[in-house]
Amino acid sequence: MTNWLPELEPGKGPLYLQLADRIETDIAEGVLAPGTKLPPQRNLAFDIGVTIGTVGRAYNLIRERGLVSGEVGRGTYVTDHKETSLVLPVAHTEPFGGTRSATIPSGKIRMDSTAAIEVGQSAAMERLLAELTKEYPSEIASYSRTLPASWQQAGSKWLSAAGWVPEPSSVVPTLGAHSAILAVIAAITVPGDKIAFEDLTYCSAARSVNLMGRRSIIMQTQGSLTPDDFERHCAQQHPKLVFLMPSLHNPTAATMPEEHRRAIVEIARRYNVWIIEDEIYGSLMTHDHVKIADLAPERTFHIGGLSKSVAAGVRGGWVACPPHLAARVLTAHKMVSGGMPFILAELAAKIVNSGDADAIRAKVREEIVAREAIARSAFAGMEFTSQPLAPFLWMKLPDPWLSGTFKNAALNEGVLIDDEDEFKPGRTEKVFHRVRLGITVPTTRDEVRQGFAILRRLMETDNASYDSYS
Structure with a gap:
């Protein structure tokens, strides 16, 4: 038996999760060698000053x-497991995470969202809802x-691109793209499985992974994921x-080259890795890029939806699955979401099958x-990354601005933006000094210009007045 005693920090997240993460880290670093007997739950609870229930949940x-x-x-x-010798990234102790406020302040210019621009969707919705009811x-x-069948046909039509058309029977309608991601994770992984994310990504997925008992790992890259990474x-x-x-990568606005897609598919096959191909922003693109689902249909879940290109409020999404897994994902989606509301699924299908979705897009x-x-x-004259059809910019901040400080300064000036931490799936020492600026939620182009003018003025201003000395 070991004399090992962990140090926990009150206020840094649930104690049982801190304890579990500490044990995992110490196993990975060799502090707790294979075969080591952990302290009895009652003894450890007494020694570190927590309840026996806390230790039991961690164990x-x-x-x-x-x-x-x-x-x-x-x-x-x-256990004597080959993976325990690896130094793993420290998991989030707070599964809800994120840097966005739970509530949206009123009277601000919103550049913290990429929902589809309002272009008169209500007229089509009114007509289609009347028909539906x-x-x-x-x-x-x-x-x-x-x-x-019309729901699956709509999904097949919407997801089709670059000559690839998913078989309708492989398509599962979902309550938006995020719900599709959760359904896939629930269907093909179990608690403890590792799910890989780039070091900048759609972090709500990574936080959901942690909340579901899976482990997110960060793939460190040099700006975008390469086959070697x-x-x-x-x-x-x-x-x-x-x-x-x-x-269309969120938040960097990068596009993966075709040769990288093909190489990544071959690597995934060698290591038996499943792939989620999130194309929620890809539906805005007009240039054709070969789809990973076309290259590796046996292991790829191709996800898309209406939120960025038609209407976020409809919550319309679909996932094209490897054929033998569609039924499993359908069941998992019902379990994690409570089921697909008929009115939303039928509305999403009608928008696509009628051609209204293409016209709105x-x-x-x-x-x-x-x-x-x-x-x-x-x-x-400033450094940023964008594409003509991308609903956001990835803006490089001039010295001496830091991402979080600039976000707070922008809020004080009446503009909501996202700092880089919103897109980091875990702890990392890498700093990008960037923010993401969404361009689709302001109601008019004049409001967009106004927001940009405020942000440019801030970037050209010394940030000393926004530093905190408390």
């Missing part, structure tokens, strides 16, 4: 992660327990699943192009 969690084994009356022992009065009044992490960390945004694209041009003019 159960590390058992789920495959780090220990044990029997009643015999004790808990560190007239055609399906009983379905609206009850739970949806069917999967109409991916293979290194597969060899060292053995992820079960990787989350990618290849066609064309208007949204046109407005994004105009606003991105305004950004290029407003920030002339």
Whole structure:
């Protein structure tokens, strides 16, 4: 038995999660060697000043992660597992995380969102909802327990790109793209499995992974994921699943080259890694890039939706699955979301199948192009990354601005933006000195110009007045 005693920090997240993470880190670093017997739960609880229930929850969690084994009356022992010798990133102790406020202050210019621009969607919605309620009065009044072919056909149509058309029977309608991500994770992973994310990404997915008892690992990159980065992490960390945004990466606005897509597919096959291909922003692009799902249909879950290009409020999403897994993902989606509301699923399908979605998307694209041009003019001479059809900019801050400080200064001046920490899936020493500026939520181009003018003035101002000395 070891004399090992962990140090926990009150206020740094749930104590049981801190304890589990501490045990995992000490196993990875060799402090707790394979075969080591952990202290009895009652003894450890007394020694570190927590309840026995806290220790019990921590021990159960590390058992789920495959780090220990044990029997009643015999004790808990560190397992001899090849992965325990690796130094793993420290997991979040606060699964909800994020740097956005839970509530949105009123009277601010919102550049912290990339929901589809308002281009008159309400007219189409009014017409389609009237048709829907007239055609399906009983379905609206009850739970949806069917999967109409029209829902899957709409998903196949919306997800199709670059010559790839998913088989409708492989498509699962979901309550938006985020819900699709959770359904896939629930369907093909178990607590303790590792899911790989780039060091900048859509972090709500990574936080959800941690909340579900899976472990997010960070793939350190040099700006965008390369095949070498991916293979290194597969060899060292053995992820079960990787989350990618290849066609329009959030927040960097990068596009993965085709040769990298093909190489990553081959690496995923060698290491038996599942792939989530999140194309929520890709639906805005007009240039064709080969889809990972087309290259590796047996292991790729291709996800898309309406929120960035048609209407976020509809919550319309779909996931094209490897054929033998569609039923499993459908069931998992029902479990994690409570089920697909008929009125939203039918509305999303009608928007796509009627052609209204394409017409709305064309208007949204046109407005994004105009606003991105305004950004290029407003920030002339400054460093940022964008694409003409991207609904956001990845802005480099001039010295001496830090990302979090600039976000707070912008809020004080009436503009909501996202700092870089909003897109970091875990703790990292890497600093980008960037912020993401969304361009789609302001109601007019003049409001966009006003927000940009405020931000440019701030960037050209010494930040001393915004430093905190408290």
